[in-house]
Amino acid sequence: NAGVTQTPKFQVLKTGQSMTLQCAQDMNHNSMYWYRQDPGMGLRLIYYSASEGTTDKGEVPNGYNVSRLNKREFSLRLESAAPSQTSVYFCASRLAGVPYEQYFGPGTRLTVT
Amino acid sequence: AQSVSQHNHHVILSEAASLELGCNYSYGGTVNLFWYVQYPGQHLQLLLKYFSGDPLVKGIKGFEAEFIKSKFSFNLRKPSVQWSDTAEYFCAVVFNNAGNMLTFGGGTRLMVKP
Numbered sequence: 001n002a003g004v005t006q007t008p009k010f011q012v013l014k015t016g017q018s019m020t021l022q023c024a025q026d027m028n029h030n031s032m033y034w035y036r037q038d039p040g041m042g043l044r045l046i047y048y049s050a051s052e053g054t055t056d057k058g059e060v061p062n063g064y065n066v067s068r069l070n071k072r073e074f075s076l077r078l079e080s081a082a083p084s085q086t087s088v089y090f091c092a093s094r095l096a097g098v099p100y101e102q103y104f105g106p107g108t109r110l111t112v113t
Numbered sequence: 114a115q116s117v118s119q120h121n122h123h124v125i126l127s128e129a130a131s132l133e134l135g136c137n138y139s140y141g142g143t144v145n146l147f148w149y150v151q152y153p154g155q156h157l158q159l160l161l162k163y164f165s166g167d168p169l170v171k172g173i174k175g176f177e178a179e180f181i182k183s184k185f186s187f188n189l190r191k192p193s194v195q196w197s198d199t200a201e202y203f204c205a206v207v208f209n210n211a212g213n214m215l216t217f218g219g220g221t222r223l224m225v226k227p
Contacts, residue, residue, distance in 0.1 A: 004156075031213060040122065042203055042217030043157075050213055058214070090156065100145050100164075100212040104157040 001026050004105035006091050012111045013081045021076040021108050023091030029103070030096040032074035033058075034066060036087040037107070043090060049074055051096070081112045115140040115208045119218035126194050127226050134189040134221050136178075136204030145207040146187040147215070148178055152200045160202075163187065174198070196227045 004025045013019055023032065030051050035043040035058075045058030049068040063085060065077045074093075078085060088109050092102040118137045126132060138144060146163040161172025168180040178189045187204060204218040 033213075033215075040219050042117075042119075042205075042219045044217070045214065048213050056213070092157075094212075097212070100207045100215065101147060101159055101162055102215060103159075104149075106156045 003027065004091055004093055004103055006089075006105040006108050008108060009106065010109050012113065013078075014113055015082060017081050018077065018079050019081065019110075020078075021089055021091075021110075022073070023075065023105060024073045025091075025093040025103070025105075026072065027093060027095075027103065028071070029093035030071075031094050032068065033092040033094075033102060034064070034074070034076045035090045035092065036060065036085075037090060038087050046076065046089075078110075081110075083112045086110060086112045115206070115216060117204055117206050117216050117218040119202075119204055119221050121221045122219065123222050123224070125224045125226065128196055129193050130225075132189070132191040132194045132198070132223070134202055134204075134223070136187045136189065136218055138185050138187070138204075138206045138208075138216075140185070140206075140208050142209050145210070146178070146180060147205040147207075148172065148176070148187075148189050149203045149205060150200045151203065151220075157203065160189070194223075194225050196225050199223060199225045 007022045033048045034046040047066040049055045052071045091105040094102045148160040149157040163170045171177045
């Protein structure tokens with residue numbers, strides 16, 4: 001099993017450009033998540049998908065959109081990138097139910113200039 | 114709003130020293146508790162978790178944590194650290210069985226000197 005995979009690993013954007021971060025999991029997990037990691041702030045939840053066909057906002061959803069394409073794939077889109085979106089983005093997934101542990105992908109380091 | 118605090122942002126230890134990293138949360142109800150580790154350049158990995166039962170939880174690589182409900186704490190410990198434990202450690206909490214909302218602390222960066 002590859003677990004949770006993310007593409008790309010690195011990306012540099014100019015302000016105003018758009019891009020989509022891709023995430024896929026092969027563990028047959030129901031729920032998937034997008035986080036951003038900023039120094040000293042831990043990880044903050046952007047959006048999540050509790051199950052195929054549903055998505056919900058997390059703590060910091062502004063400036064982002066998501067699509068749960070199927071059970072395996074969950075993408076994060078930046079429509080008009082801003083320097084404040086410079087961060088490391090992690091995708092995660094988990095099975096339904098307890099004990100709620102999540103499995104993380106390797107991350108995408110995004111720089112917006 | 115519920116929150117998770119890790120008071121030590123940076124810790125530097127020599128090999129064989131004992132480690133204790135603090136984690137406190139601000140909620141008196143049901144909690145599920147996790148410690149994750151992020152080695153340099155890698156993704157987060159689960160070290161250990163507490164869901165119910167024995168409040169002293171043992172995880173991988175010799176780590177353990179103790180849930181003290183009265184102190185709202187879930188501190189991570191290791192009796193003797195190694196250079197390979199150099200990493201960033203995150204405490205995370207699910208409050209009130211809201212399984213989709215995992216709240217992270219700010220992280221503690223541990224450096225172990227050989």
